[in-house]
Amino acid sequence: MFSIGSIFIPVTNLESSTEWFERNLDLKKISDWEDGAGFCLPSGSAQLSLVKVASAQATEFEIIRNNRNSYYNFFVNDIEAAHDKLISNGVKTSEIQDYDDMKFFDFFDLDNNPFSVVYEDINSPFHPDNIRKMQEKR
Structure with missing residues (x-):
């Protein structure tokens, strides 16, 4: 019944941030309005x-x-x-941390907003394939 619709990120310079997010996260603009812009991600x-x-x-x-x-x-x-791409684009990132079935790192946008990037191993219960299996059982 419920799913995540949109994630809203506060930015102080909409034009610069739009270019930054499109370049670094491969976003595609859906639409914009007076004080905002909506995007779709490459998947999901x-x-x-x-x-x-x-x-x-x-x-x-x-x-x-x-x-x-x-x-x-x-x-x-x-x-x-993903880590290499952000670094090569000059984005401030942390080192990749490895926790068995999960790896992650953080990066920061133009407003210094922190974001996490996560990789889940196929054995992780949080891997998208395993989540999908759980959803199908409902």
């Missing part, structure tokens, strides 16, 4: 929207032990290629 059904704001807004929250966590992440099939 969720949409991403950039919304112009007057000042930078938090896109993460604090978790235990003073760690930070972004509100959502991007799944990729090849985390090394």
